[in-house]
Amino acid sequence: MIQRHTSRSVRLGRRRIVTLVGDPAQFPVLLRAMDTSTPKRRAVRSVLRTAGALRLLALVGRRPDDAEWAQIEESLAQAELVEDAPALAVFWPAGDRAHRRYLLAVGGRGGASVFVKVSTAAEVDERLLANEHQVLAALQVDPLRDWRTPVSYGLRRSGTQVSLAVQALPAQRGTVTWELIEATLPLRRTSDLPPRSARPVELDWWLRARRHPSSAEFEKTLRVLDDQQVPVGLVNGDIRPSNAITGPDGGWLFDWEFADFSGPLNADVVGASLNRIGADALTEPVAEVVERMRSAARRHGCDEFDVVLALMYLSSVEHPGALRLRASWPGSSEH
Known part of the structure; x- marks a missing residue:
């Protein structure tokens, strides 16, 4: 069971950015695997990695409150592939994606790293996530010539929530022009x-x-x-x-x-x-x-x-x- 007392929620003003959940020894692994495809994402990762290296994550972040922890547990129940992970990062999108949560887990079931999109509005996102699952499955059979694509681990629907679990991207990465x-x-x-x-x-x-x-x-x-x-x-x-x-x-x-x-x-x-x-x-x-x-x-x-x-x-x-x-x-x- 992932522990709440070791978890840290990082905010920018009043907005949640990312919550690091579970074993603090695994947080550096999570931070290395964070998305760096935009300047803002690279800046967030840089700040968090510096704080982690200086052992200041406990000061930069705070323990999730009851409402946030309930949402995290709800997402974990939906994203079953990460249930055995010792640590994960929960990202909180804003704007028209505010009804979503993105989970990045290290060492989940079978030791694999997994990225999961969780939507709390299945009526909005089920068709989109099902489409992505079908496309990724087809691209494993007949891949692209110039690009690799993640493996899809499957779609899951439960009540008003729907999730798609896919292979996490490599931690060593560079930007694309x-x-x-x-x-x-x-x-x-x-x-x-x-x-x-x-x-x-x-x-x-x-x-x-x-x-x-x-x-x-x-x-x-x-x-x-x-x-x-x-x-x-x-x-x-x-x-x-x-x-x-x-x-x-x-x-x-x-x-x-x-x-x-x-x-x-x-x-x-x-x-x-x-x-x-x-x-x-x-x-x-x-x-x-x-x-x-x-x-x-x-x-x-x-x-x-x-x-x-x-x-x-x-x-x-x-x-x-x-x-x-x-x-x-x-x-x-x-x-």
């Missing part, structure tokens, strides 16, 4: 089969995307595409450096909740250009964002139909930038 990601797109599998073709109106993601509003100019292109045969293949759907690392055995690409095996072939190429624009896609004039995205797409051999198909796919997974561009897509005289 946009250039490295873009050089591997579109994603290729070892089977390297030629892309399939499909009519968009026959695809689930197209039907979901159709529920969102489009400008009159964008709608003209959609009417042309509805019944055309378009190339489709594996799409990650959230391609960005924060979802990738380099490890001792090569690059790892993770977070496959928005993936599809029948996505537009160049959706990740266009999606990467939009994600690289970042927050500007929500604040800059739409015509300027569209031109930047078009220019980046053209450099990678994508045409206007590729851009429109990608925006449809991204809007089917509620990408805020794609939704904004679709709704305000400029006419030909505006760009």
